[in-house]
Amino acid sequence: xxxxxxxxxxxxxxxxxxxxxxxxxxxxxxxxxxxxxxxxxxxxxxxxxxxxxxxxxxxxxxxxxxxxxxxxxxxxxxxxxxxxxxxxxxxxxxxxxxxxxxxxxxxxxxxxxxxxxxxxxxxxxxxxxxxxxxxxxxxxxxxxxxxxxxxxxxxxxxxxxxxxxxxxxxxxxxxxxxxxxxxxxxxxxxxxxxxxxxxxxxxxxxxxxxxxxxxxxxxxxxxxxxxxxxxxxxxxxxxxxxxxxxxxxxxxxxxxxxxxxxxxxxxxxxxxxxxxxxxxxxxxxxxxxxxxxxxxxxxxxxxxxxxxxxxxxxxxxxxxxxxxxxxxxxxxxxxxxxxxxxxxxxxxxxxxxxxxxxxxxxxxxxxxxxxxxxxxxxxxxxxxxxxxxxxxxxxxxxxxxx
Amino acid sequence: xxxxxxxxxxxxxxxxxxxxxxxxxxxxxxxxxxxxxxxxxxxxxxxxxxxxxxxxxxxxxxxxxxxxxxxxxxxxxxxxxxxxxxxxxxxxxxxxxxxxxxxxxxxxxxxxxxxxxxxxxxxxxxxxxxxxxxxxxxxxxxxxxxxxxxxxxxxxxxxxxxxxxxxxxxxxxxxxxxxxxxxxxxxxxxxxxxxxxxxxxxxxxxxxxxxxxxxxxxxxxxxxxxxxxxxxxxxxxxxxxxxxxxxxxxxxxxxxxxxxxxxxxxxxxxxxxxxxxxxxxxxxxxxxxx
Numbered sequence: 001x002x003x004x005x006x007x008x009x010x011x012x013x014x015x016x017x018x019x020x021x022x023x024x025x026x027x028x029x030x031x032x033x034x035x036x037x038x039x040x041x042x043x044x045x046x047x048x049x050x051x052x053x054x055x056x057x058x059x060x061x062x063x064x065x066x067x068x069x070x071x072x073x074x075x076x077x078x079x080x081x082x083x084x085x086x087x088x089x090x091x092x093x094x095x096x097x098x099x100x101x102x103x104x105x106x107x108x109x110x111x112x113x114x115x116x117x118x119x120x121x122x123x124x125x126x127x128x129x130x131x132x133x134x135x136x137x138x139x140x141x142x143x144x145x146x147x148x149x150x151x152x153x154x155x156x157x158x159x160x161x162x163x164x165x166x167x168x169x170x171x172x173x174x175x176x177x178x179x180x181x182x183x184x185x186x187x188x189x190x191x192x193x194x195x196x197x198x199x200x201x202x203x204x205x206x207x208x209x210x211x212x213x214x215x216x217x218x219x220x221x222x223x224x225x226x227x228x229x230x231x232x233x234x235x236x237x238x239x240x241x242x243x244x245x246x247x248x249x250x251x252x253x254x255x256x257x258x259x260x261x262x263x264x265x266x267x268x269x270x271x272x273x274x275x276x277x278x279x280x281x282x283x284x285x286x287x288x289x290x291x292x293x294x295x296x297x298x299x300x301x302x303x304x305x306x307x308x309x310x311x312x313x314x315x316x317x318x319x320x321x322x323x324x325x326x327x328x329x330x331x332x333x334x335x336x337x338x339x340x341x342x343x344x345x346x347x348x349x350x351x352x353x354x355x356x357x358x359x360x361x362x363x364x365x366x367x368x369x370x371x372x373x374x375x376x377x378x379x380x381x382x383x384x385x386x387x388x389x390x391x392x393x394x395x396x397x398x399x400x401x402x
Numbered sequence: 403x404x405x406x407x408x409x410x411x412x413x414x415x416x417x418x419x420x421x422x423x424x425x426x427x428x429x430x431x432x433x434x435x436x437x438x439x440x441x442x443x444x445x446x447x448x449x450x451x452x453x454x455x456x457x458x459x460x461x462x463x464x465x466x467x468x469x470x471x472x473x474x475x476x477x478x479x480x481x482x483x484x485x486x487x488x489x490x491x492x493x494x495x496x497x498x499x500x501x502x503x504x505x506x507x508x509x510x511x512x513x514x515x516x517x518x519x520x521x522x523x524x525x526x527x528x529x530x531x532x533x534x535x536x537x538x539x540x541x542x543x544x545x546x547x548x549x550x551x552x553x554x555x556x557x558x559x560x561x562x563x564x565x566x567x568x569x570x571x572x573x574x575x576x577x578x579x580x581x582x583x584x585x586x587x588x589x590x591x592x593x594x595x596x597x598x599x600x601x602x603x604x605x606x607x608x609x610x611x612x613x614x615x616x617x618x619x620x621x622x623x624x625x626x627x628x629x630x631x632x633x634x635x636x637x638x639x640x641x642x643x644x645x646x647x648x649x650x651x652x653x654x655x656x657x658x659x660x661x662x663x664x665x666x667x668x669x670x671x672x673x674x675x676x677x678x679x680x681x682x683x684x685x686x687x688x689x690x691x692x
Contacts, residue, residue, distance in 0.1 A: 042518060207664075211416075214656075215654075218409065248530065
């Protein structure tokens with residue numbers, strides 16, 4: 001018995017020295033990057049990945065972090081919960097990543113995050129918007145989940161504000177898909193409308209893959225709707241815009257940020273013009289920092305229009321935040337990194353905003369309600385809906401202190 | 403009144419799509435008592451091949467190419483998946499085989515065309531026509547006319563041509579047809595080819611109105627299967643009527659009851675038909691002799 005214990009101790013000691021030795025050589029800091037790189041939400045996933053790559057390359061060119069280069073470990077979770085879970089386990093146990101960025105789909109994020117939380121590895125959600133994501137583990141001693149995207153809790157009131165307060169519509173109809181994303185969003189929209197004392201004249205549902213929206217649109221039309229509020233994803237949103245054109249009925253579409261998806265813009269074509277949605281980033285070089293980012297992205301990936309500028313920008317910023325946290329923590333220990341993120345001393349100059357203490361112990365959301373502006377689809381591109389929103393000193397909107 | 407008319411028109415165009423796919427189920431069932439459960443995938447392949455081909459030679463010139471491709475694809479399914487199972491009188495072999503082939507086709511399509519939904523350029527203007535307040539897209543008119551023409555052509559071929567008579571004879575009594583010197587194996591292959599051909603044709607018809615992608619066939623194939631059951635698998639007229647019934651009930655329920663329950667009446671109807679007239683509204687009851 002004693003013999004075996006001594007052997008065990010020796011083995012532990014040897015492996016410990018080995019681990020220490022291997023860490024001291026300038027081996028890369030591994031960061032997991034998980035998102036859907038194929039399938040219906042791939043335009044967001046791929047843009048996010050490309051933004052992340054850009055940031056990692058820039059940081060490595062400038063000497064890396066703590067003298068070590070960053071290395072992204074990219075995994076496609078196909079927007080499927082079960083694949084997301086497998087990817088999380090692989091990244092944690094096999095690839096030994098020190099942190100993870102990504103997640104486009106709220107469902108995948110909720111299914112996968114648990115593993116990082118248990119392994120005490122920080123996660124920065126850079127695209128998924130489901131409200132509960134950053135608070136899934138808020139009741140536990142420490143929460144390892146952070147976010148650099150605008151949550152639905154911010155977006156739904158913004159949508160209602162834009163439609164009701166700014167544009168003066170009184171009879172909104174809600175069209176939401178039957179997924180979690182759509183139905184949670186619908187509930188958020190209804191809450192925000194109630195707060196303004198307005199009841200939607202119609203609340204309609206559609207399925208993913210539906211191609212005929214006639215009955216939903218006719219109901220909204222007959223109820224006298226003067227604006228349509230949407231919570232869905234690109235292809236079906238395009239069917240809504242096309243269906244309205246078919247019925248010869250034109251009222252404005254105001255909806256969640258997915259109205260900026262290229263599948264909506266391309267499929268709806270001219271019928272999609274005028275749709276407005278909250279955006280944290282619009283492909284428009286209105287600050288030198290943003291102009292440089294857009295140019296670098298276009299040069300690196302040989303394209304003109306970014307498939308999803310919001311995802312690219314949020315992905316890019318999430319890496320800089322992570323790098324700052326590693327620098328401040330002085331190590332890649334999960335607990336120290338989390339503590340550093342919750343009290344980040346360095347002002348990180350990102351492309352979405354300037355992050356000045358973006359997170360705290362209780363607030364893991366980097367984006368506050370004042371940061372996103374409304375984008376509008378015009379001529380196959382997302383442009384600012386209100387030019388004065390992004391003019392002058394409003395170009396960079398900084399998180400309000402709570 | 404106008405709304406009712408609009409709902410019926412939309413229901414007809416959706417229902418016609420279901421009908422033409424269900425017609426494909428009926429074709430193979432008539433000759434071999436088997437179904438191609440990959441019918442939705444045949445539709446999807448037709449649409450994707452059409453999308454690639456029309457890029458080079460335009461929409462109308464692409465149609466014959468897609469029809470030929472569909473026939474070839476159907477023949478492949480029959481040779482690989484159905485022939486052996488039918489030969490050994492396996493009850494379930496062909497079910498598994500056609501489902502498996504459907505999955506394989508879907509994965510192949512994902513690898514070739516990617517997993518994104520693609521826009522299929524419309525060959526006709528996308529501005530709706532206004533007929534007495536009812537608005538309809540030119541492409542929807544083409545869907546309805548195209549589906550009817552194709553089904554009439556297949557029926558006419560079966561009734562008038564000598565080869566078609568062989569198909570009818572095989573459908574009536576396979577063993578007797580074999581004794582009369584008809585190559586029933588070839589007839590079954592041919593019926594699969596025709597069946598996939600109608601599916602491919604349906605694919606290129608609906609693609610400009612919907613979106614094109616590897617998963618587009620799944621929902622449509624399933625709905626069409628329900629239609630085939632409602633209308634009756636042994637009746638060509640039945641599946642068309644079944645398609646129209648399902649299409650119109652869907653849009654009507656969506657409007658008059660709630661869009662959340664759009665799919666429910668169709669399924670209730672399916673259950674009713676199965677319990678009251680299992681051979682379908684227009685089906686002939688067949689007695690299986692053991």
